[in-house]
Amino acid sequence: MKESLFSSPASKPVSAYVHIPFCHHHCGYCNFTLIAGRNELIDAYLDALALDLESLRAPRLVSTIFVGGGTPSLLDARQTERLFDLLQTWFPGTGVREVSIEVNPNDVTREKASLWKSFGVNRVSVGGQSFQADKLKILERNHSPEQLRDSLVVLQEMFPRVSLDLIFGAPHETLEGWKYDLDSATELGISHLSTYGLTFDKGSRFWSMREKGILEAVDEELELKMYQLARQQLMNAGFDHYEVSNFARNSEHCLHNETYWNGGSYWAFGAGAAYFVDGRRGVKHRSTTTYIKRLMRGESPIAEEQVLTEEQVLRERFVFGMRKLRGVELSWLEFAHFPELKQAMQTQIERHVAEGWMEYDQGRVKLTEAGLWISDSLWPHYF
Numbered sequence: 239m240k241e242s243l244f245s246s247p248a249s250k251p252v253s254a255y256v257h258i259p260f261c262h263h264h265c266g267y268c269n270f271t272l273i274a275g276r277n278e279l280i281d282a283y284l285d286a287l288a289l290d291l292e293s294l295r296a297p298r299l300v301s302t303i304f305v306g307g308g309t310p311s312l313l314d315a316r317q318t319e320r321l322f323d324l325l326q327t328w329f330p331g332t333g334v335r336e337v338s339i340e341v342n343p344n345d346v347t348r349e350k351a352s353l354w355k356s357f358g359v360n361r362v363s364v365g366g367q368s369f370q371a372d373k374l375k376i377l378e379r380n381h382s383p384e385q386l387r388d389s390l391v392v393l394q395e396m397f398p399r400v401s402l403d404l405i406f407g408a409p410h411e412t413l414e415g416w417k418y419d420l421d422s423a424t425e426l427g428i429s430h431l432s433t434y435g436l437t438f439d440k441g442s443r444f445w446s447m448r449e450k451g452i453l454e455a456v457d458e459e460l461e462l463k464m465y466q467l468a469r470q471q472l473m474n475a476g477f478d479h480y481e482v483s484n485f486a487r488n489s490e491h492c493l494h495n496e497t498y499w500n501g502g503s504y505w506a507f508g509a510g511a512a513y514f515v516d517g518r519r520g521v522k523h524r525s526t527t528t529y530i531k532r533l534m535r536g537e538s539p540i541a542e543e544q545v546l547t548e549e550q551v552l553r554e555r556f557v558f559g560m561r562k563l564r565g566v567e568l569s570w571l572e573f574a575h576f577p578e579l580k581q582a583m584q585t586q587i588e589r590h591v592a593e594g595w596m597e598y599d600q601g602r603v604k605l606t607e608a609g610l611w612i613s614d615s616l617w618p619h620y621f
């Protein structure tokens with residue numbers, strides 16, 4: 239089907255996201271919605287999640303389900319069964335192409351992996367971050383390089399698709415260290431990699447440590463070299479760089495994330511989970527305890543919701559689409575009802591093409607190599 243802004247109606251969700259906020263401990267760089275060391279809340283959380291899912295009113299057909307966190311692999315067998323029973327009730331199997339779960343290496347056992355598989359999981363995303371013991375320690379990860387390797391071997395034996403997250407630019411990291419991480423992943427035969435530069439988000443412990451001079455970020459020039467090295471090395475190893483931070487072999491793109499990048503609609507359940515349904519963009523309460531309490535009291539778990547105008551939807555879909563390396567079709571700019579928007583977008587694109595951040599390519603516009611690195615600073619110009 240020809241790709242167009244209107245080919246996946248915003249009113250019809252094609253994906254579902256479920257957030258499991260529990261973690262073994264709180265890694266210093268992390269600013270996600272999570273709660274560490276409070277496993278006694280998991281059963282109450284699943285009760286709340288069941289109530290949150292009831293807002294669907296009837297079972298729905300989706301093509302992708304993503305169970306993210308937090309650390310979903312932390313759930314024990316009984317809790318995992320309860321979670322997936324809920325998902326199978328509300329999102330029956332017909333038409334589901336991809337069921338992903340995020341896991342921590344030190345949770346992976348053959349027993350747990352078999353359980354995930356028995357519930358239709360066909361893609362596992364591993365929060366590995368590095369194969370270097372000293373870097374894992376700095377990042378405050380609680381797994382060893384050996385645990386990461388072992389978990390990847392088991393998961394690759396048992397699942398058709400395994401993805402690995404790697405972080406670059408950790409304090410004191412060298413280009414050689416980063417090369418070792420990339421080499422280790424490719425040697426293990428990983429077919430999907432997500433690479434992220436370490437960020438010091440306000441509110442995270444790393445942010446305060448950097449403010450106090452306890453931690454130092456690597457300089458930006460080195461970080462750029464690391465990104466370029468990942469691109470060069472992974473593309474040489476047969477990976478397709480298909481999104482700013484994502485690389486896949488054998489076209490094993492993450493279908494769930496493609497819903498986001500294609501501007502599709504998706505439901506989301508759980509603390510801090512963000513959804514986009516019927517042109518409404520919203521987020522559930524970020525505090526796990528507030529999320530549980532509100533649902534138990536029969537109140538809405540929604541913290542914020544905004545109804546987007548059609549014009550806002552178009553702007554967002556352009557920006558999300560541009561995260562993909564193939565960019566977007568220029569025919570997307572034929573916004574029949576919005577001549578002023580079309581003119582403004584075209585002018586801005588031409589400016590970014592002239593500045594070397596974007597380029598035209600066979601009826602499409604896409605980021606250039608230079609544009610990839612600074613892409614986050616380009617997007618505000620389109621809103």
Ligand code: SF4
Pocket residue numbers: 260261262263264265268269270272307308309342365
């Ligand atoms: S990085 Fe992952 S494991 Fe660490 S605290 Fe954040 S969600 Fe939990």
